[in-house]
Each structure stands twice: as structure tokens, then as C-alpha cells.
Amino acid sequence: MEIFNAITYFFEKYFAFPSISVTDIVEIVIISFLFYEFIIWIKRTKAWTLVKGIAVVLIFTLLALIFNLTTILWIAEKTFNVGVIAIIIVFQPELRKVLEQLGRKNIFGTLFPGDESKNVSQRFKDITVNEIVKAVLEMSRDKTGALIVIEQEVILTDYERTGITIDAALSSQLLVNIFEHNTPLHDGAVIIRGDRIASATCYLPLSDNMELSKELGTRHRAAVGISEATDALTIVVSEETGKISITLGGKLLRDLDGESLKKKLVYVQNKSIDVKRFRFWKGRRGHEKTPD
Known part of the structure; x- marks a missing residue:
């Protein structure tokens, strides 16, 4: 009995799953959708080049932090203070467009596709x-x-x-x-x-x-x-x-x-045909891809 209690205590302490409510699920869906749209926006605009530049700067800043390069860290700190505002000003037109596109998007159609759809990913016929x-x-x-x-x-x-x-x-x-x-x-x-x-x-x-x-x-x-x-x-x-x-x-x-x-x-x-079947009530999805 004591062994069983010890095992139970171990799993409850180290493998306990947090309780998830309906509100948590809704928040996860909304955040995932907004994050996905943000990534798509970055890939389709000049912001992608900016992201790569920021990644390089962050790598150098991390190296400066590891080796305690105080001058570089001071410059990075002063730059980051105004960096967010500068990004918003430079990409103001793109940010406006992505908000307009988000307002026109059929959110529920994106999250819950129909019974069967054929997505032709080629750009033109x-x-x-x-x-x-x-x-x-x-x-x-x-x-x-x-x-x-x-x-x-x-x-x-x-x-x-x-x-x-x-x-x-x-x-x-x-x-x-x-x-x-x-x-x-x-x-x-x-x-x-x-x-x-x-x-x-x-x-x-x-x-x-x-x-x-x-x-x-x-x-x-x-x-x-x-x-x-x-x-x-x-x-x-x-x-x-x-x-x-x-x-x-x-x-x-x-x-x-x-x-x-x-x-x-x-x-x-970019010719490729991706046939997707999604039946919500059966919980089944199939994928078929025909190469060019």
C-alpha cells in the first residue's frame, strides 16, 4: 500500500496535467490564429528581411552578453529602447494593410474548413x-x-x-x-x-x-x-x-x-495539387499530393 501511495504521489507531483477550461482553449485558438497571420504577413512583405537582420543583431548581443562586452551591451540597450518605435514607423503602411486583410478574412472558414476541398497551390494554370x-x-x-x-x-x-x-x-x-x-x-x-x-x-x-x-x-x-x-x-x-x-x-x-x-x-x-478531405464529425483528414 505504501509503494502504491509513493507511486501515486510521484506521478501527481511530476506528471500532473493542468486543468484546461473552455476559456483556455478559446485563448489558444485566437493566439495561434493571430500568430499564424503575423508570420504570413512577415513572409509576404519586406519585414522578412528586417526579421533576419534583427536575428543577426540578437546573436551578436547574446555573444556580447556571454563574453561581458559592456560597450556593445550599452549600445544594444540604447538601440532597443527606440527600436520598436522605429519599426512601427517604418512599417506603418504594411501594418495598416495586414489589419485591413485581417478584417476581411473569413476567420471561421479558416479555422473550420468544409467537408471536402481541393486546394490547388499552383499560382496559375x-x-x-x-x-x-x-x-x-x-x-x-x-x-x-x-x-x-x-x-x-x-x-x-x-x-x-x-x-x-x-x-x-x-x-x-x-x-x-x-x-x-x-x-x-x-x-x-x-x-x-x-x-x-x-x-x-x-x-x-x-x-x-x-x-x-x-x-x-x-x-x-x-x-x-x-x-x-x-x-x-x-x-x-x-x-x-x-x-x-x-x-x-x-x-x-x-x-x-x-x-x-x-x-x-x-x-x-509552382504547380502542385493538394487534395484535402476534412470531415469534422468523423475526425478524419486525408492528404494526397500529386507532383508536377
């Missing part, structure tokens, strides 16, 4: 790839200047607002029409989101990279500029030569043919 290639080759043949920005993870809303909203299904005829000479929408960039043309006549930031060739015009510098600021893939058709170029990650690739262009589009298409 195969027909969109073909239509873009078809339009670009036609404009290249006719030497029609074009600047096409394809959105990936980083949302291009800021640049979209500088142009005219189109929000139309993408087709090669529409793309060619937009960039036709002497039409109201031909000047500026077209932004593609998924399978739709989101906006036209958009202004893009010009790259200040001194290594770019002097023969490159404004379209190419704008394409490099947007690829330096975001993860977008940009297609450029030269009005002078008809040559096709693309930019991605600040890199410029020139003189592409139709096959090379299609390969790059398929690469950023």
Missing part, C-alpha cells in the same frame, strides 16, 4: 502559361514593347494602385491589345495575379544597379527594379529589337526564346 508565351512571342515578332509583372508570394498591391484596375481573365489577345501602340494602356507595366490581369499602366521602381548595360532602356531597368524589391517574375519585350528578357531576384536574363520563357513560367508556376 497551364493555359495561362500558354497564353502569356503566345502573347509575348507575337509582340516580339511585331517589336511591340511590353512589360509584364507576374506576382508570386509578395503581394504587389502598392504597385497595382499606381495603374488602372483591369481585373480581367488573362488571354493573349488582351495582352497584345493592352501593349498595342498608341492605345491608352500601353505605357507602363501590366500586373498578373493568378489567372487574371489585375492592373495596367503601373509604375515600377527603377533599379540603380550600376552594372546594368547602358543600352538597356527604362523598361529593363524597371523590370530589374521590381525584381530587386519583390519576388515577382517580370517579362520584357524590347520595342527596338523585339528581344525577350526576364528578371527574377534582381537578375536579368536576355534573348530568350519561346521554350526558355515557358520553362521559366512553369518554374514560378
Whole structure:
């Protein structure tokens, strides 16, 4: 009996589980949801670069704390005092947007999905790839200047607002029409989101990279500029030569043919189909993934 009491006492002392109420569960769900949205926001904005910079600073501060480097610790303390306020000021537009997106989000739909859903994680369909290639080759043949920005993870809303909203299904005829000479929408960039043309006549930031060739015009510098600021893939058709170029990650690739262009589009298409079945009342979830 004494052995049983000792074992019981041991488990009650070291393996006791705290009592969890309904309020605790609600708090966990809310905090998890807000934390998830915060992480998604960081990944989709320039804040991700800032987070990596802060991580490096924290590592150096930790080393300074371990080795008792008083001067570095004093500088870090003074910097952290104003760091939070500086971050809020610098990222005020992004913080406003994430709050707006949170207000528009269907929270209950996110937390409790339906009976069965098919989540196609590809950014755009195969027909969109073909239509873009078809339009670009036609404009290249006719030497029609074009600047096409394809959105990936980083949302291009800021640049979209500088142009005219189109929000139309993408087709090669529409793309060619937009960039036709002497039409109201031909000047500026077209932004593609998924399978739709989101906006036209958009202004893009010009790259200040001194290594770019002097023969490159404004379209190419704008394409490099947007690829330096975001993860977008940009297609450029030269009005002078008809040559096709693309930019991605600040890199410029020139003189592409139709096959090379299609390969790059398929690469950023990120094609994968994730079929998810969720039956709340049965407590069963299955996953099936079909590779490209």
C-alpha cells in the first residue's frame, strides 16, 4: 500500500496535467490564429528581411552578453529602447494593410474548413502559361514593347494602385491589345495575379544597379527594379529589337526564346495539387499530393 501511495504521489507531483477550461482553449485558438497571420504577413512583405537582420543583431548581443562586452551591451540597450518605435514607423503602411486583410478574412472558414476541398497551390494554370508565351512571342515578332509583372508570394498591391484596375481573365489577345501602340494602356507595366490581369499602366521602381548595360532602356531597368524589391517574375519585350528578357531576384536574363520563357513560367508556376478531405464529425483528414 505504501509503494502504491509513493507511486501515486510521484506521478501527481511530476506528471500532473493542468486543468484546461473552455476559456483556455478559446485563448489558444485566437493566439495561434493571430500568430499564424503575423508570420504570413512577415513572409509576404519586406519585414522578412528586417526579421533576419534583427536575428543577426540578437546573436551578436547574446555573444556580447556571454563574453561581458559592456560597450556593445550599452549600445544594444540604447538601440532597443527606440527600436520598436522605429519599426512601427517604418512599417506603418504594411501594418495598416495586414489589419485591413485581417478584417476581411473569413476567420471561421479558416479555422473550420468544409467537408471536402481541393486546394490547388499552383499560382496559375497551364493555359495561362500558354497564353502569356503566345502573347509575348507575337509582340516580339511585331517589336511591340511590353512589360509584364507576374506576382508570386509578395503581394504587389502598392504597385497595382499606381495603374488602372483591369481585373480581367488573362488571354493573349488582351495582352497584345493592352501593349498595342498608341492605345491608352500601353505605357507602363501590366500586373498578373493568378489567372487574371489585375492592373495596367503601373509604375515600377527603377533599379540603380550600376552594372546594368547602358543600352538597356527604362523598361529593363524597371523590370530589374521590381525584381530587386519583390519576388515577382517580370517579362520584357524590347520595342527596338523585339528581344525577350526576364528578371527574377534582381537578375536579368536576355534573348530568350519561346521554350526558355515557358520553362521559366512553369518554374514560378509552382504547380502542385493538394487534395484535402476534412470531415469534422468523423475526425478524419486525408492528404494526397500529386507532383508536377
